[in-house]
Amino acid sequence: QVQLVESGGGVVQPGGSLRLSCAASGFNFNNYAMHWVRQAPGKGLEWVAIVSYEGSKRYYADSVKGRFSVSRDYSKNTIYLEMSNLRPDDTALYYCAKARGVFWIEMNLSPDYWGQGTLVTVSP
Amino acid sequence: QSALTQPPSVSGSPGQSVTISCTGSPTDVGGYNYVSWYQQRPGKAPRFIIYDVSERPSGVPDRFSGSKSGNTASLTISGLQDEDEADYYCCSYAGSYSFVFGSGTTVTVL
Numbered sequence: 001q002v003q004l005v006e007s008g009g010g011v012v013q014p015g016g017s018l019r020l021s022c023a024a025s026g027f028n029f030n031n032y033a034m035h036w037v038r039q040a041p042g043k044g045l046e047w048v049a050i051v052s053y054e055g056s057k058r059y060y061a062d063s064v065k066g067r068f069s070v071s072r073d074y075s076k077n078t079i080y081l082e083m084s085n086l087r088p089d090d091t092a093l094y095y096c097a098k099a100r101g102v103f104w105i106e107m108n109l110s111p112d113y114w115g116q117g118t119l120v121t122v123s124p
Numbered sequence: 125q126s127a128l129t130q131p132p133s134v135s136g137s138p139g140q141s142v143t144i145s146c147t148g149s150p151t152d153v154g155g156y157n158y159v160s161w162y163q164q165r166p167g168k169a170p171r172f173i174i175y176d177v178s179e180r181p182s183g184v185p186d187r188f189s190g191s192k193s194g195n196t197a198s199l200t201i202s203g204l205q206d207e208d209e210a211d212y213y214c215c216s217y218a219g220s221y222s223f224v225f226g227s228g229t230t231v232t233v234l
Contacts, residue, residue: 035223044127044228045162045170045213050221059221062125100160100175106217110160112181114169 002026004096004115011121012086020081020118022096029077030054033099035111036070036081038092038120048094051079052104064090086122093117128153128214128226135232136204144229146197146214152224154195158217161190161199165210174199201231209233 008020022034036048049060049070058070069082079096095117101108129147136142146153146161153159159177162170172181174190177197187202197216201208214226 037225045164045215045225046127047125047215047223047225050223057221061222095169097170100172106156106221107158107176109217109221110158110175110215110223112172112175114172116169 002098002113004098004113006094006096006115006118009094009118009120011123013124014087014122016086016122017082017084018086018120020083020094020096020120022079022081022115024077024079024096024098027098028102030074031102033104033109034070034072034079035097035099036068036079037095037097037111037114038090039095039117040089040092043092046092049081050099050109053099053102054104057104083120086120088122091120091122093119125218125222125224128216128224130212130214130226130229132227133230133232135234136201137234138204138206140204141200141202142204142231143201144199144212144214144231146199146216146226148195148197148216148224150195152216152218153192153197153214155219156217157192159190159192159197160215161188162213162215163208163210164213170213204231204233206233 097111
């Protein structure tokens with residue numbers, strides 16, 4: 001069965017950096033794009049980023065563009081979210097999610113399976 | 125990339141039907157048939173319940189159905205059950221490999 005396990009969250013000061021990880025199993029990691037989605041405490045879901053199945057294409061929400069970077073390591077079946085210049089409004093539970101279908105086809109990219117999330121708190 | 129608009133809350137008695145709307149624009153909901161819906165119970169990760177406007181993943185009860193007209197997508201829960209009490213979010217492809225979520229709707233079973 002599909003499993004996604006996020007890690008790397010914690011408390012960081014404004015302006016600081018953090019790297020989140022998401023370890024995937026139970027599906028052919030090489031064939032699926034992957035998402036990061038976040039949820040501020042008590043708030044709704046916000047799409048953050050997507051990385052293509054082969055890792056060369058990366059797209060970001062305007063709110064994180066230039067500060068966050070998504071990547072993937074096929075040897076570890078893991079994706080990463082490098083976050084820099086963090087702000088208090090980046091405080092959220094960060095989820096990784098698998099794309100519904102294979103490869104890089106628009107109709108296949110909606111998130112389906114989600115991990116349990118890792119909490120990032122940006123505070124002085 | 126403004127959030128799609130959903131009503132904050134809807135409610136219904138067991139056995140009734142409720143419908144949640146999700147209003148966007150021609151550049152997201154209206155422009156693509158890639159609207160998905162998610163159920164989120166308190167303290168849990170979102171669960172995928174509808175994709176491509178009206179398709180159900182395997183294992184999702186047929187009480188859940190989706191539709192779209194113009195810039196507004198809708199999720200209908202028929203035969204409401206206690207276990208359906210949760211937050212529901214729509215999500216639409218918004219072009220250029222970006223996505224936008226709805227503001228979320230809390231469903232209460234009376």
